[in-house]
Amino acid sequence: MGNVKLLLSLVCALLLSACQGDDSVADKIDDARSRNDGPALWKVTDHNSTLYLFGTVHLLPEGLNWQRRDMRAAFDEVGTVFFEIPDDGKAALDASIYQRQYGVYESGKRLSDHLDAINYKRLTAAAYNVNVPPQQLELFKPWLVADLLSIAAAEQAGLKAAHSADSHLRAKAKAARKSIKYLDDMRSYIEAVALQPDWVQLQSLEQTITNFGDVATDIRKVNAAWLVGNIELLERDLIMPVKANFPQMYDALFADRNKKWSRTLDGFLQGDSNAMAVIGIGHMIGEDSLIVQLKELGYETRRVRRYDLPNN
Numbered sequence: 001m002g003n004v005k006l007l008l009s010l011v012c013a014l015l016l017s018a019c020q021g022d023d024s025v026a027d028k029i030d031d032a033r034s035r036n037d038g039p040a041l042w043k044v045t046d047h048n049s050t051l052y053l054f055g056t057v058h059l060l061p062e063g064l065n066w067q068r069r070d071m072r073a074a075f076d077e078v079g080t081v082f083f084e085i086p087d088d089g090k091a092a093l094d095a096s097i098y099q100r101q102y103g104v105y106e107s108g109k110r111l112s113d114h115l116d117a118i119n120y121k122r123l124t125a126a127a128y129n130v131n132v133p134p135q136q137l138e139l140f141k142p143w144l145v146a147d148l149l150s151i152a153a154a155e156q157a158g159l160k161a162a163h164s165a166d167s168h169l170r171a172k173a174k175a176a177r178k179s180i181k182y183l184d185d186m187r188s189y190i191e192a193v194a195l196q197p198d199w200v201q202l203q204s205l206e207q208t209i210t211n212f213g214d215v216a217t218d219i220r221k222v223n224a225a226w227l228v229g230n231i232e233l234l235e236r237d238l239i240m241p242v243k244a245n246f247p248q249m250y251d252a253l254f255a256d257r258n259k260k261w262s263r264t265l266d267g268f269l270q271g272d273s274n275a276m277a278v279i280g281i282g283h284m285i286g287e288d289s290l291i292v293q294l295k296e297l298g299y300e301t302r303r304v305r306r307y308d309l310p311n312n
Contacts, residue, residue, distance in 0.1 A: 038068030038311050039165070040229040040284060041304040044265075044294050048272040051265060052078065052304070053290065055281030056165040057226045059154045059219055066165060066227060070306040075169065080179040080275035082265070083170060085189050094186040102194035103144035110138045111145060114202060122209040129212065130156055142201035143193045146208040150215060157216035159223075169278050181268075183261045183277070192252040200248045231285045239286040255288040262293035269299065 044051040052074040060066070075081075085091065105111070112120055123145070127134040130152035137145050154160070161167060173180050193201075211218075225233045243250045261283070268275060283290050295301050305311075 037228045037305070038070060039066055039226055040231050040281065041070055041074060042284065042291055042301055043074075043304050044269070044299045044301045046269055046299055049269050050077075050274045051269055051294075052274075052276040053284060054165070054169075054276055054278050055226070055231075055284040056278055057223055057281060058161055058164050058166060059151075059159040060163040060165070060223060061158050062160070062163050064163070064223075064227075067168075068306070068311045070304050070311055073306075074304070075172070075276055078178070078274040078276045080181060080268070080273060081169065081173040082181045082183055082268075082275060082277040082279070083166060084182070084279055085184050085186060086182050087167075087170060091186050095190070098187055098190040098194070099144060102190060103141050105139050105141060111140060111142065112138060114142070114198070115206075119206050119209065122212070123205075126153075126209045126212040129153070141194070142198070142205035143196065146201075146205040149212065150208055153212065153215040154219055157219070159216060159219050166278055181275075183264055183279070184257065192257065193249070196248055196252065200246075204246065204249060226281055231281070234281060235285040239282060243286070243288075254282060254286070258283055258288055258290045258293050262290055262297060265290075265294065266297050266299075 040055045042053040044053060054071055054074070111123075115123060123137070124134045126149050127137060130149060132149070132152060137148070140148070151161075170180070222234070222238065239254075242254075261277075261279075265277060277290075279290065285291075291301055
């Protein structure tokens with residue numbers, strides 16, 4: 001339970017439960033490559049400072065070629081890199097503590113008491129599908145079970161946080177001795193989900209186990225859209241349905257955090273330094289996005305696209 005990476009999957013599970021898919025994603029990848037597209041990057045500026053916003057996905061296969069010239073040039077330009085949450089030994093310990101505090105039922109309560117017969121069968125099938133004995137989940141609350149099952153399904157398909165852009169750029173920033181800062185701490189990150197009402201947690205778990213067989217396929221569709229910077233598809237098929245179907249989770253995971261992070265980044269931009277924020281792509285799209293928040297604070301914000309030479 002001390003694995004920090006487990007915490008990333010609930011967002012993924014919520015997004016994927018709303019994913020409608022797109023049969024032309026492969027064709028769009030080929031077309032976009034010819035236009036030099038890549039994962040979306042934005043530039044935020046005022047009179048004396050620059051902030052790049054690089055949208056990421058948190059679960060990728062090993063060896064995927066996602067790095068593009070525009071991102072690399074921006075990364076080399078900055079002295080500070082922001083990430084969502086810490087990923088070190090202390091963060092792992094904190095995750096373990098808060099998972100136990102918020103994710104385990106009190107004595108005498110069990111997960112199966114909150115599921116009807118159909119959903120309990122779905123839970124059992126999902127657990128066996130990823131080689132997790134269902135009885136091991138009985139003491140865990142719905143938000144943590146959805147998290148554990150989703151990340152297990154993704155990792156079984158070779159989609160891992162260890163291969164993510166976040167993980168790679170964190171290591172690269174450390175190697176380059178850049179200043180590393182964080183937009184959130186582990187406690188607030190977990191509490192955003194763990195303190196949701198029981199019925200909201202159950203709703204997300206039921207969506208996860210109902211669509212469990214499609215988890216890996218849907219993650220690949222999301223990754224394909226991300227790889228070419230297709231934020232229109234991601235907004236239409238992911239963010240908008242989550243906002244409509246899971247408003248409480250949407251506010252806690254996206255809208256509220258975007259407002260909080262925009263204030264932190266505004267404080268940085270008041271100085272005269274350059275930085276990059278490496279943040280999940282879901283925070284960059286939609287009417288409550290970090291992009292919108294920074295525009296409303298008066299910053300000039302534009303999408304970066306490299307057309308002067310191949311973006312590879």
